[in-house]
Every structure is written in structure tokens, then in C-alpha cells.
Amino acid sequence: MSEKPLDQEPDIPFYEVHEVIVPHLGHVPIAKGDFARLPREVQKFIAFYTDQLRPRGIYICDGSEEEAHEVIHKLLERGTLEVLPKYENCYISLNQKKHYEMKMIPIVSKKVKSLKKARGVPGTLAGVSVYSCPSYICRTDPADVARVEGKTYVCTRDKHETVPNSRPDAKGGLGQWISPEELDKELAERWPGCMAGRMMYVIPFSMGPIGSPLAKIGVQLTDSNYVLLCMRIMTRVSPKVWEILEENPEFVKCVHSMGCPRPWRKKVINHWPCNPEKVFIVHLPHERKVKSFGSGYGGNSLLGKKCFALRIASVQARDEGWMAEHMLIMGITTPAGKEYFVAAAFPSACGKTNLAMIKPTLPGYSVRCVGDDIAWMKFSDDGQLRGINPESGFFGVAPGTNWKTNPNAMASFQKNSIFTNVGKTADGGFYWEGMEDEIDKDMEITTWLGDKWKIGMPGKAAHPNSRFTAPANQCPIIHPRWEDPQGVPIHALVFGGRRPTGVPLVYESFDWPHGVAVGASVKSEATAAAEFTGKKIMHDPMAMRPFMGYNFGHYLQHWLDMEKPGRKMPKIFHVNWFRVDDKGQFVWPGFGENIRVLDWMIQRLEGKDVAVETPIGYLPKKGSIKTEGININWDDIFTLPKDYWVDDIKETKKFLETEVGDDMPKALKEQLEKIEQRINKM
Ligand SMILES: Nc1nc2c(ncn2[C@@H]2O[C@H](COP(=O)(O)OP(=O)(O)OP(=O)(O)O)[C@@H](O)[C@H]2O)c(=O)[nH]1
Numbered sequence: 098m099s100e101k102p103l104d105q106e107p108d109i110p111f112y113e114v115h116e117v118i119v120p121h122l123g124h125v126p127i128a129k130g131d132f133a134r135l136p137r138e139v140q141k142f143i144a145f146y147t148d149q150l151r152p153r154g155i156y157i158c159d160g161s162e163e164e165a166h167e168v169i170h171k172l173l174e175r176g177t178l179e180v181l182p183k184y185e186n187c188y189i190s191l192n193q194k195k196h197y198e199m200k201m202i203p204i205v206s207k208k209v210k211s212l213k214k215a216r217g218v219p220g221t222l223a224g225v226s227v228y229s230c231p232s233y234i235c236r237t238d239p240a241d242v243a244r245v246e247g248k249t250y251v252c253t254r255d256k257h258e259t260v261p262n263s264r265p266d267a268k269g270g271l272g273q274w275i276s277p278e279e280l281d282k283e284l285a286e287r288w289p290g291c292m293a294g295r296m297m298y299v300i301p302f303s304m305g306p307i308g309s310p311l312a313k314i315g316v317q318l319t320d321s322n323y324v325l326l327c328m329r330i331m332t333r334v335s336p337k338v339w340e341i342l343e344e345n346p347e348f349v350k351c352v353h354s355m356g357c358p359r360p361w362r363k364k365v366i367n368h369w370p371c372n373p374e375k376v377f378i379v380h381l382p383h384e385r386k387v388k389s390f391g392s393g394y395g396g397n398s399l400l401g402k403k404c405f406a407l408r409i410a411s412v413q414a415r416d417e418g419w420m421a422e423h424m425l426i427m428g429i430t431t432p433a434g435k436e437y438f439v440a441a442a443f444p445s446a447c448g449k450t451n452l453a454m455i456k457p458t459l460p461g462y463s464v465r466c467v468g469d470d471i472a473w474m475k476f477s478d479d480g481q482l483r484g485i486n487p488e489s490g491f492f493g494v495a496p497g498t499n500w501k502t503n504p505n506a507m508a509s510f511q512k513n514s515i516f517t518n519v520g521k522t523a524d525g526g527f528y529w530e531g532m533e534d535e536i537d538k539d540m541e542i543t544t545w546l547g548d549k550w551k552i553g554m555p556g557k558a559a560h561p562n563s564r565f566t567a568p569a570n571q572c573p574i575i576h577p578r579w580e581d582p583q584g585v586p587i588h589a590l591v592f593g594g595r596r597p598t599g600v601p602l603v604y605e606s607f608d609w610p611h612g613v614a615v616g617a618s619v620k621s622e623a624t625a626a627a628e629f630t631g632k633k634i635m636h637d638p639m640a641m642r643p644f645m646g647y648n649f650g651h652y653l654q655h656w657l658d659m660e661k662p663g664r665k666m667p668k669i670f671h672v673n674w675f676r677v678d679d680k681g682q683f684v685w686p687g688f689g690e691n692i693r694v695l696d697w698m699i700q701r702l703e704g705k706d707v708a709v710e711t712p713i714g715y716l717p718k719k720g721s722i723k724t725e726g727i728n729i730n731w732d733d734i735f736t737l738p739k740d741y742w743v744d745d746i747k748e749t750k751k752f753l754e755t756e757v758g759d760d761m762p763k764a765l766k767e768q769l770e771k772i773e774q775r776i777n778k779m
């Protein structure tokens with residue numbers, strides 16, 4: 098593209114070696130790393146932002162253990178992090194001992210030990226890794242706990258590239274555009290000098306296995322060492338990235354600041370300097386750039402995740418003919434020994450991590466996790482869709498996670514993990530809602546807000562969007578091929594959301610275009626993952642509404658265009674674990690029992706005649722979902738109330754027609770009309 102890039106970083110004169118000399122600031126020391134040996138494009142990037150943001154030093158990260166220790170040490174000293182000694186299930190090296198002043202005794206978590214025995218998990222799980230780190234707890238400023246969708250923008254010259262030509266009465270929830278002029282204004286009042294007095298960390302990272310043809314490179318600048326620590330878990334931080342850039346200098350430029358230059362006159366809460374009034378996150382897809390200001394919360398600050406791997410990558414995927422989706426990837430091995438891979442999209446806090454790691458209750462089944470949040474998928478030349486997980490860690494919702502609902506997640510964060518906004522027990526463990534049966538009832542707990550608390554008292558120990566950050570390779574069921582550079586074959590796609598009424602446990606779409614319509618119709622109750630409050634049912638097409646990098650209509654067309662002769666199109670299903678009865682109780686037990694639904698999907702993949710046609714898609718024939726051993730009422734779970742569906746399709750159609758407007762793909766419009774006609778004839 099020949100047009101001049103937006104928000105361009107002009108080349109500024111700079112001088113390298115042990116310091117960078119920039120016009121506004123003079124000498125800025127290189128606190129660590131060899132600036133002179135970085136790829137030229139990266140040097141320019143750093144020099145420009147050093148000049149503009151004015152940090153007190155530049156710290157070029159190398160991803161090493163020593164680096165983690167140094168940063169952790171600082172955060173412990175400052176009080177941003179606290180050790181959770183309960184999970185120190187390994188010996189501490191002398192080097193670490195110096196830093197943490199912890200006892201040289203092995204403490205093996207009882208739970209992990211018993212899990213290991215019970216499930217035959219290999220010995221790497223507990224008590225064997227000699228030099229690994231303990232886990233830490235961190236409390237943010239209570240004003241900085243979730244993604245801020247209202248302050249998240251995409252900037253392109255052409256508005257229509259980012260948002261659809263919607264109808265005049267549209268509310269405009271599908272993407273948020275900002276003009277280049279307005280962007281300049283917003284940036285000007287935030288960025289200059291915003292790192293004054295702080296260190297600027299330079300983080301080289303790869304999304305996807307380093308060197309994989311499907312992987313992409315990013316470099317993040319940040320003034321938060323908490324962000325650095327989490328990026329080390331969630332992405333592959335390595336100096337090998339510099340070598341890759343020597344060959345191909347393309348990288349996604351990520352710039353993050355907490356927005357609190359020194360001297361900072363406002364009160365800092367919980368040693369978590371942030372700037373909630375000024376949060377502003379912008380994506381420049383053409384320039385392959387993300388700028389995030391004011392928040393340290395994961396979804397806003399770990400820029401490899403939602404910002405790069407979904408918003409920027411969705412644009413790369415559009416341009417290059419692949420898909421970047423808010424999906425888990427899991428492998429399911431049947432009792433007959435055949436493995437199927439499923440990718441599933443549910444909105445934030447609607448069950449991806451839990452499904453990706455389920456412990457199946459049906460005998461003979463085993464599940465292995467490839468990823469829990471993001472899938473990059475591409476059809477290979479033989480027509481098979483293949484997917485990779487671009488991340489290398491889990492940033493999971495803590496509340497509700499326990500040894501019953503998700504033992505594999507529990508096992509994943511017994512070491513080397515960071516817990517944000519959870520409670521802390523007096524014996525140095527983590528605690529959140531859902532762990533009531535797993536600790537002593539009288540245990541004294543410090544809540545995420547720092548108050549003393551006990552189980553049964555009013556209030557909550559953990560924030561509903563509190564999170565664990567854990568390395569994926571610590572998951573006992575991580576798939577041996579989770580880092581396969583070619584990805585794994587994807588046999589089925591699944592959509593779902595929190596639907597308290599009307600929506601059955603599972604149904605299958607008739608074909609690809611119908612499946613795209615099913616995905617476009619995803620709705621869910623609002624959750625704590627973003628700033629919305631209340632249990633309002635919101636549209637979240639493809640579970641991508643908050644993560645779109647370009648025009649939603651064009652995105653839907655991109656989905657439709659995936660179907661081509663010679664391609665094996667995966668079947669598309671819709672699930673709902675969250676239907677409730679008139680007392681508000683879930684009618685489906687969920688979690689490990691969800692294998693029963695996966696089993697039905699696999700029966701369908703194997704061509705079994707276990708479905709009945711209904712206006713919304715194929716539903717399971719009565720009895721074709723294995724329900725032995727659980728107490729459920731088939732009709733509670735599968736009835737399709739006509740009134741509900743008549744209203745539902747009317748509302749969905751209106752929503753999409755209004756919001757996507759002129760950009761609504763014709764084939765999708767037709768699908769919605771057909772669905773409506775079928776439902777009206779019910
Ligand atoms: N009732 C019920 N609750 C579930 C089920 N699966 C997950 N949950 C709950 O839903 C919440 C969110 O689940 P996660 O698996 O963390 O959701 P996610 O989609 O990975 O969330 P993000 O990380 O925000 O993308 C947790 O509190 C879970 O306990 C289920 O099958 N049934």
C-alpha cells in the first residue's frame with residue numbers, strides 16, 4: 098500500500114552502544130542488553146519511543162530465568178507481588194534463595210500428590226522440577242480489573258474498513274473506529290513523557306512456536322514489570338526473535354504504558370500505578386501497531402493476546418486467507434482410539450478454559466489441550482483446516498476453578514504462576530469463590546481488596562474476573578503436539594454462550610453457511626471479563642465482538658468464503674451449558690460431563706444417524722446423548738419453545754441487519770431468512 102502510514106514514527110537521530118542519545122532527552126542508559134546488535138528496524142522503534150516516552154533507562158529483555166528473578170525481586174521488594182509459599186513444591190536454588198529468603202525445604206502440595214497418584218500424571222507435575230519458581234499473588238488497583246471495551250479502538254483512514262455501514266438506528270457495538278485526527282489528539286495528551294522516571298522494557302516475543310510458518314513476531318515496549326512477567330508466561334519471549342527479524346524485519350509494534358510518569362502526584366493503590374481515567378487502547382492494523390495506555394489488566398496490557406493475536410491478526414488473516422479466532426483447541430480421543438480435534442468459541446468467561454482441559458467422565462475417553470483462548474487456523478493444500486495456539490500460557494478465570502471442576506487447570510498453576518486479584522489464605526495459598534470445599538472452613542483469608550475475611554462472611558474473597566497466569570506446558574494434559582509448527586487438524590467448530598433459557602444443550606448446523614449464521618447469532622449474558630454490569634444478554638457474534646480488527650460484515654464474508662471446492666469443511670455445532678430451570682439452577686451439570694456432548698458430536702462426525710432435524714438445526718435423537726449416571730431431564734435440556742425462538746430469530750435478524758447494515762453478506766441474510774421461515778412454521 099502506497100499511502101503514508103498513520104501515526105508514523107519518523108526516523109530520529111540516535112546513537113547506540115551503552116546508551117541511546119535522543120533529541121529530547123540526551124543520554125538514556127541501556128540498563129541491560131546490547132542495543133547495537135538489535136535489528137535496525139527495532140533500534141529505530143526503540144529510539145523513537147525513547148525520545149517520546151522519556152524513560153529513565155532501556156532494558157532489553159532476553160527471556161532468561163535470571164531476568165525473571167531480577168524482576169520478581171524488585172516487585173517483591175516493592176510489594177506488588179507476594180510469594181505464595183504453600184505451593185513452593187520444589188527446592189529453591191541458592192540463587193533464588195538469596196532473592197526470596199525462603200526455606201530450603203521441599204513442600205509438595207498434598208492435592209497435587211494425590212492427583213498424581215489417582216490419575217497417573219507423569220512425574221514432571223509435582224516436586225521434581227528443581228529450579229522452578231514459586232507462585233505469586235498480585236492485587237491491582239481495584240479500578241483496573243477488566244478489559245475496557247469502551248476505550249478500545251481501531252484506527253484506519255477509511256472508517257468503513259473498520260466498522261460496517263450500519264443502519265441509522267444502529268447502536269454500533271461491532272467494532273469501535275477512531276479517526277486519525279482524533280487519534281492524534283488522544284495520543285498527544287497521553288504519550289509524551291509518560292514513562293518519565295520509569296524503566297522501559299523491550300520484549301521480543303513470538304506468537305506461535307518460534308520459527309513456525311504460522312507464527313508471527315511482536316516487540317512490546319512497556320513500563321510495567323508485572324506485564325513483562327506475564328508476557329514471559331503468555332508468549333515466547335526470546336532473543337531468537339532478533340535473529341528471525343534479521344531475515345524478515347516484519348513485526349507487530351506493541352507499546353504499553355501504565356501512564357504514571359514520575360513524579361506521580363496521585364495516590365498509588367496496592368503498589369499498582371495505573372491511570373484508569375485515561376485508559377486508551379488503539380490498534381493500527383495497516384501499520385501493524387498497538388498502543389495501550391493506562392491499564393495493567395491482562396486483556397489491556399499483554400498485547401500479544403487480544404490486541405495482536407485477535408485484532409491485528411484478524412486483519413492479517415483477512416489479507417492472507419486464514420482465520421484468527423477466539424477459540425480453544427482440544428483433542429478428544431475416543432474409546433476406539435481415534436482422535437478428533439475441536440475448536441470452540443465462547444465469549445469471555447463462558448467456559449473455554451474449562452472445556453479445553455476437561456477431565457472426561459465417560460469411560461475410555463481422554464482429552465488433551467492444545468490451547469484455551471485463541472486459535473490461528475488455515476486450510477492446508479490438502480484441504481484440511483489446521484490450527485495452532487499462538488499463546489504459550491493460560492490467562493484463566495480463577496473463580497469457579499477447583500479440583501472438581503477443573504483439576505487440570507489446578508495442576509497447571511501449582512508453580513511458576515501469577516494470581517491477580519484473588520484472596521490469600523493465612524497459610525500462604527490462593528483462594529477464590531468455588532474453593533469452599535478445598536480449604537479449612539476457619540481459614541483466615543485476606544480478600545483481593547486486602548480485608549480480613551472468612552468463608553460465610555458477606556462479600557467476596559476474589560474479584561469475579563480474578564485470573565491465574567500459568568505456563569501451558571505445566572498442564573498435565575497438554576497435547577504432545579501443542580507446539581507442532583504445522584498445527585493440528587480441526588474436525589469441528591463449536592459456538593456457545595450463556596443462554597439461561599430456550600437454547601438446547603447442543604445442536605448441529607445443516608451446512609457451512611448455516612453454521613456461519615449460527616456463529617453470527619451467538620449471544621451471551623454479560624460477564625465480569627469486561628466493564629459491563631448486570632446479567633444482560635448481549636450479542637457476541639463468533640465470540641469476537643470485542644476483538645474484531647476490521648469491518649464485521651467483511652469478516653462474516655471472510656468466514657463464508659472459507660468454503661471452497663476441495664476443502665474439508667468442519668461441522669459446526671452450538672452448545673449451551675448454562676440453561677437454568679425455574680429455580681435458576683443449571684439443568685446441565687457441565688464441566689467433565691460435557692464429554693457427553695462431545696461424544697455426540699463425534700458420533701455425528703463419524704456419520705451416525707443420531708440426529709433429528711429441527712428448524713434451528715440437527716438436535717440429538719432422544720437417548721443419543723449418553724446420560725447414564727447423571728440425573729437430568731431430557732426435555733428440560735432440549736425443548737425448543739416456539740415463542741422463544743420466534744422472538745429470538747426476529748431479534749437476531751434485526752440486530753445483524755441494523756448493525757451490519759449494507760455490509761451484511763447476501764448469503765448470510767438468506768440463511769437468517771430461511772431460519773426465520775422454518776421457525777415460524779414450527
Ligand atoms: N455451569 C457451568 N459453568 C461453567 C462451565 N464451564 C465453565 N464454567 C464457569 O464459567 C466461568 C468461566 O469459565 P472459563 O473456562 O474460564 O471461561 P473462558 O471462556 O475461558 O474465559 P476467558 O478467559 O475470559 O476467555 C468459570 O467460573 C467456570 O467455572 C460449565 O460447563 N458449566
Ligand SMILES: O=C([O-])CC(=O)C(=O)O
Nearest residue numbers: 244395396403445470626
Ligand atoms: O482478554 C482478557 O482479558 C481475558 C480473556 O481471555 C477474555 O476476556 O476473553
Ligand SMILES: [Mn+2]
Nearest residue numbers: 423445446470
Ligand atoms: Mn478469552
